[in-house]
Amino acid sequence: xxxxxxxxxxxxxxxxxxxxxxxxxxxxxxxxxxxxxxxxxxxxxxxxxxxxxxxxxxxxxxxxxxxxxxxxxxxxxxxxxxxxxxxxxxxxxxxxxxxxxxxxxxxxxxxxxxxxxxxxxxxxxxxxxxxxxxxxxxxxxxxxxxxxxxxxxxxxxxxxxxxxxxxxxxxxxxxxxxxxxxxxxxxxxxxxxxxxxxxxxxxxxxxxxxxxxxxxxxxxxxxxxxxxxxxxxxxxxxxxxxxxxxxxxxxxxxxxxxxxxxxxxxxxxxxxxxxxxxxxxxxxxxxxxxxxxxxxxxxxxxxxxxxxxxxxxxxxxxxxxxxxxxxxxxxxxxxxxxxxxxxxxxxxxxxxxxxxxxxxxxxxxxxxxxxxxxxxxxxxxxxxxxxxxxxxxxxxxxxxxxxxxxxxxxxxxxxxxxxxxxxxxxxxxxxxxxxxxxxxxxxxxxxxxxxxxxxxxxxxxxxxxxxxxxxxxxxxxxxxxxxxxxxxxxxxxxxxxxxxxxxxxxxxxxxxxxxxxxxxxxxxxxxxxxxxxxxxxxxxxxxxxxxxxxxxxxxxxxxxxxxxxxxxxxxxxxxxxxxxxxxxxxxxxxxxxxxxxxxxxxxxxxxxxx
RNA sequence: GCGCCCGUAGCUCAGUUGGAUAGAGCAACGGAUUUCUAAUCCGUAGGUCACAGGUUCGAAUCCUGUCGGGCGUACCA
Numbered sequence: 001x002x003x004x005x006x007x008x009x010x011x012x013x014x015x016x017x018x019x020x021x022x023x024x025x026x027x028x029x030x031x032x033x034x035x036x037x038x039x040x041x042x043x044x045x046x047x048x049x050x051x052x053x054x055x056x057x058x059x060x061x062x063x064x065x066x067x068x069x070x071x072x073x074x075x076x077x078x079x080x081x082x083x084x085x086x087x088x089x090x091x092x093x094x095x096x097x098x099x100x101x102x103x104x105x106x107x108x109x110x111x112x113x114x115x116x117x118x119x120x121x122x123x124x125x126x127x128x129x130x131x132x133x134x135x136x137x138x139x140x141x142x143x144x145x146x147x148x149x150x151x152x153x154x155x156x157x158x159x160x161x162x163x164x165x166x167x168x169x170x171x172x173x174x175x176x177x178x179x180x181x182x183x184x185x186x187x188x189x190x191x192x193x194x195x196x197x198x199x200x201x202x203x204x205x206x207x208x209x210x211x212x213x214x215x216x217x218x219x220x221x222x223x224x225x226x227x228x229x230x231x232x233x234x235x236x237x238x239x240x241x242x243x244x245x246x247x248x249x250x251x252x253x254x255x256x257x258x259x260x261x262x263x264x265x266x267x268x269x270x271x272x273x274x275x276x277x278x279x280x281x282x283x284x285x286x287x288x289x290x291x292x293x294x295x296x297x298x299x300x301x302x303x304x305x306x307x308x309x310x311x312x313x314x315x316x317x318x319x320x321x322x323x324x325x326x327x328x329x330x331x332x333x334x335x336x337x338x339x340x341x342x343x344x345x346x347x348x349x350x351x352x353x354x355x356x357x358x359x360x361x362x363x364x365x366x367x368x369x370x371x372x373x374x375x376x377x378x379x380x381x382x383x384x385x386x387x388x389x390x391x392x393x394x395x396x397x398x399x400x401x402x403x404x405x406x407x408x409x410x411x412x413x414x415x416x417x418x419x420x421x422x423x424x425x426x427x428x429x430x431x432x433x434x435x436x437x438x439x440x441x442x443x444x445x446x447x448x449x450x451x452x453x454x455x456x457x458x459x460x461x462x463x464x465x466x467x468x469x470x471x472x473x474x475x476x477x478x479x480x481x482x483x484x485x486x487x488x489x490x491x492x493x494x495x496x497x498x499x500x501x502x503x504x505x506x507x508x509x510x511x512x513x514x515x516x517x518x519x520x521x522x523x524x525x526x527x528x529x530x531x532x533x534x535x536x537x538x539x540x541x542x543x544x545x546x547x548x549x550x551x552x553x554x555x556x557x558x559x560x561x562x563x564x565x566x567x568x569x570x571x572x573x574x575x576x577x578x579x580x581x582x583x584x585x586x587x588x589x590x591x592x593x594x595x596x597x598x599x600x601x602x603x604x605x606x607x608x609x610x
Numbered sequence: 611g612c613g614c615c616c617g618u619a620g621c622u623c624a625g626u627u628g629g630a631u632a633g634a635g636c637a638a639c640g641g642a643u644u645u646c647u648a649a650u651c652c653g654u655a656g657g658u659c660a661c662a663g664g665u666u667c668g669a670a671u672c673c674u675g676u677c678g679g680g681c682g683u684a685c686c687a
Contacts, residue, residue, distance in 0.1 A: 026627085033630065043629055046667075056667075086630045087667060132687080173686060270687095296685050321612060323683055334685045341687050368681055370614060398615085399680085436649060464623070468616070469680075476622065480649035482635040483623090490649050498646050505646095542626060554624070557634085561651095568642090568651045587646095610649070 001105065001114040003537040004078065005029060005040065008092065011075055012042055015066045020052060020059070029092075031538075037085065038093035039531060046088045056088030064090060096527060100519035102534040107513070107589050113596060115537040117159030125163045125352045126152050128364035129255075129262055132169035133247040133269075134178055134201040137254055138415035139408050139472075140366070143397045146458050146603070147466055147549060148364035149260045151395065153601045154544040154552075163356055164266040167348065170244050171270035172341065174205060176226030178243070179236060180218065181208035183225075190235075193242035198250040201243060226338050230274065244271075254418055257454060259603035273347035277339045280347045281332050289382055295335030300327045301378035320375055330375045342376055349380045353390055360391040362547070367396035367467070395547045398469035400461075408472050426453030428474050432486070437610065444609070451605035452478070455485035458604055462549040463557075483557040486610075488598060491560035493610040494567065495591040500608075502573050502584070513588050516581035525566040526586065532562050533589050536597070549602065556597045563590045 012027035028044035045063060049056035064082050067075050075082075080093040106114040128148020131137045137145075152162045181204055182190050189196055196204075211218045229236050248264070255262045281297055284290035289299050302319050320328035332343045352358040363373060373394040380386050402408040408416055430449035433440070440448070460477035463484075464470040480486045502509045521527040532555075539555030542548070572583040598604045 028627080028629090030626075030629090033633095037630075041629085046629070050667075089630065130687095169687065294684070298684075321683080323611070325612070326684095329684060331685050336685085338685085340685070365687095366681095367615065369687080371682055372687085374614095396615090405679095432649085437647095465625095468623085471622065473622080476636075479636075484635090486649070490647085494647060494650085501646055546626075548626090550624075551626075554634090561634095564650060565652085567646080571646065573646050610647080 001109065001537075002116055003114070003541065004094070004098075004102065004534065005031075005538050006116075007074070007078065008040060012063070012067065012090075013044070015063055016044065016048060019062050019066050020048065022048060022052070025051075031535075032091065037089070038080075038083070038091040040092040040094075042082075042090035042092065045090060049088060057084060060084045060088045060090055094531060096521050099527065099530050099534060100521060103519060103530055103585065103589065104516075106534060106536075107585060107592075111596075112157075113536050113593065114534070115157060115540050121159045121161060122359040123161045123163065123357050124155055124360045124362060125165055125356055125358040126155070126362045126364065127165045127167050127348075128152075128362075129260070130167045130169060130365070131247070131251050132174070133244050134174060134198075134205050135247075136198055136202055137251050137418040139400050139418060139421055140415060142400065142418060142421075142457075143461060143466070144364045144366070145255075145260055145262075146258060146461055147395070147397055147547075148362075149258075149262070150462065150549045150552075150602055151362060151364065151544075151547050152261065153603070154540065154547075154549075157540065157601065158544055163352075163358070164262060165348075165352070166262050166267045166269070168244075168247075168267060168269035170240075170247075171229075171274060171344070173222070173226055173338070174209075175229055175240060175243075176222040176224070177208040177212045178205050179225045179229070179239060180222040181205075181211065182239075183221075184218075190239055193239045194245075196243065196246060198246055201246065223336050223338065227336060230277075230338055244269075254422070257422055258458065259454075259605070261603075268348075268351075270341070270344045273344050273351065276347040276351065277343050280343055280350070281339075284332065284346075284379075284383060287383060289379070290332060293329060296329075296331045297333035298329030298331050299379050299382075300329050301375050301382060319378070320371075328375070330379050342372065342379075345373075345376045346380060346383075346385070349376070349392070350385045353386050358390065360393065362393045362395055364395045364397070367398060370394060370396060393547075395466070397466040401469050401471045403471060403473060405471065422454060422457060425457045425474060425478070426450050428478055429453035429456065429486075432478060432480075433610075440609075448607055448610060451607050452486050452489060452610075455489060455598075455604040458602060459485035459488065459553065462602055463553040465550050466548060483553065485598075485604060488556060488560050488594060489605075489607050490610055491563055492591060492594045492598070492606045493608060495563065495587050495594075496608050498572050498587055499584075499591070505573060507573065507580075509584055509588075512581045513585050516585055519582045519585065520578060521582065522579070523566075523570050525562070525569040526582070529559075529562045529566045529586055529590070532559055533586070533593060536593050540601075552597060552601060556594060559590065559593060559597075 009027050009029045012029060013025065016025045016027060017023060025048045026044050027042050029040050029042055032038050032041045045060045046056045049059045061084060064084060067082055078094065078098050080095060083091045085091050126148055129141060129145040131141055152164055155162050212222050225236065229240060281290060284299055290297050322328045330342045331340055333339055349361065352361050377392045386392060400408045410416055426449050429452035433445050433448050456477040477484055478486060480490060499509050521530050539552055543551040566586065570583055572587060575583050595606045599606050
């Protein structure tokens with residue numbers, strides 16, 4: 001089912017082309033900026049008039065005349081007579097009958113809410129989360145993990161084939177440090193690696209890192225260990241395996257807590273590509289792209305986007321520069337022979353395009369890796385490892401900041417552990433539940449606290465524009481007022497409560513909804529809610545097309561607010577017989593939409609009772 | 611130095627290829643409760659969209675410059 005917005009866009013664009021003969025024009029239909037302008041506004045007439053050097057209002061009149069004529073009969077099924085306003089806007093108001101019909105249609109479109117599937121489903125690899133082995137997940141992993149998960153769910157809803165990839169950091173220099181450290185100080189641990197806990201690993205790693213940074217001799221031995229690991233040294237490898245296992249025991253439960261759809265099968269960490277690395281280097285050398293520089297094997301990418309735009313002849317070194325203005329390389333093999341993350345990322349691109357048949361690869365990592373990916377993407381293109389139509393997308397996000405506006409850290413300056421952060425959220429939510437609803441049974445309280453606490457953390461993140469940094473505040477995210485998880489969950493609980501009460505009173509809620517053939521939207525808040533309900537697909541579209549979950553949360557918050565207004569204005573169970581089925585339907589669809597958005601797309605629990 | 615991102619109400623943030631009078635929430639103030647859960651709703655007030663130019667019918671949005679902040683910038687990821 002096409003969204004109303006898409007139909008309007010197509011219909012009006014066609015008419016604009018008919019009227020002017022311009023092929024590349026666009027109606028630019030957008031939601032109205034103010035309810036008094038109707039439901040949608042056409043913004044595309046003014047730019048078109050400019051292009052044709054004609055009066056925009058006059059052009060709008062011609063277009064509206066055509067829209068009102070018999071040939072454009074589709075539009076009169078959807079909207080009231082279009083109105084011209086301001087410098088050349090065309091305002092559109094949906095007919096209540098259209099709203100009613102859509103509402104019925106959506107309520108029968110189980111699970112899909114009238115959301116259209118992609119015309120050409122693609123195979124899309126989404127690379128997200130990527131925790132480091134031997135370190136606990138910290139707040140820095142939160143955004144990649146949950147934003148990546150949401151992007152996957154959105155794409156799946158649109159009918160794409162999504163391949164989730166957890167590119168865990170299990171093969172880097174840090175292992176060299178760790179093992180070199182244990183070799184000197186904790187030989188016994190190396191003999192019994194399965195006895196080492198994640199906490200131990202982290203402490204060892206921290207000590208090793210400090211040592212590495214301050215003692216060149218130790219740094220050398222660490223690098224030797226990396227080489228041994230990379231050469232598949234048996235003993236080193238078996239120790240490594242146990243450490244990876246222990247780390248997995250740590251992060252898998254966190255995924256479950258966060259309702260992230262990542263399992264062992266999605267895990268293709270750095271080590272997965274280890275045997276492909278020599279081939280990557282060899283092929284880049286063979287193609288003449290990789291050269292030796294200062295002892296390392298390097299590719300100097302030529303940034304095509306920078307060199308072709310201005311029309312000037314590009315210098316051979318156009319693109320990436322270092323501090324001194326010299327060409328900046330992608331180092332694919334260090335002077336000691338070890339490989340780097342750029343090498344692994346290149347191998348991964350090859351694998352994803354070649355083996356997984358990816359049409360698009362999405363990387364969900366923080367913005368600081370922007371240059372890295374820009375360069376790696378350029379090298380992959382130079383090497384011909386991606387097709388021209390293959391899309392490589394770096395979906396970036398900002399940092400999580402503390403109340404002081406600086407990156408969130410503990411008092412002692414360490415990264416905040418994700419587990420501890422989530423535990424605290426649940427604990428605080430628990431206090432709120434205790435405060436608001438002390439009479440609930442224990443297990444119910446526990447369930448609610450969990451849903452609210454975890455939901456609050458996720459929702460707060462989703463609701464911020466992913467590209468900007470945001471300030472993490474338990475108080476704000478757990479507030480019942482405003483655009484928060486508890487507010488959304490409460491709105492849901494209230495709808496469900498109506499339905500429960502109805503059944504208690506002997507009203508056959510489901511039957512009444514199923515049998516309602518016609519809908520009467522008479523109250524303003526009914527119509528307002530109904531109009532919003534039929535626009536869920538638009539919200540999903542805008543969220544998925546720009547990979548921005550905050551468009552979805554904004555929609556859901558609007559929905560909850562509109563429902564609350566409706567709830568205040570319109571009795572449901574005590575409504576007259578001609579109104580009740582419509583109102584029950586509005587409630588039902590509100591509940592289902594909130595549940596779908598919150599639970600299915602954002603992975604946040606809804607609660608029947610709060 | 612160069613590159614990328616950012617600067618919007620007292621605070622936290624939205625703002626969809628440039629569109630109408632820049633929007634929410636919190637905090638403040640004023641109303642609504644014999645309740646289908648008030649963890650709610652309705653209203654009032656609050657702005658030189660960092661600053662200065664430019665592009666045009668129209669700029670928070672695009673361009674140039676300035677100031678302020680963050681991040682990145684050859685063997686970490």
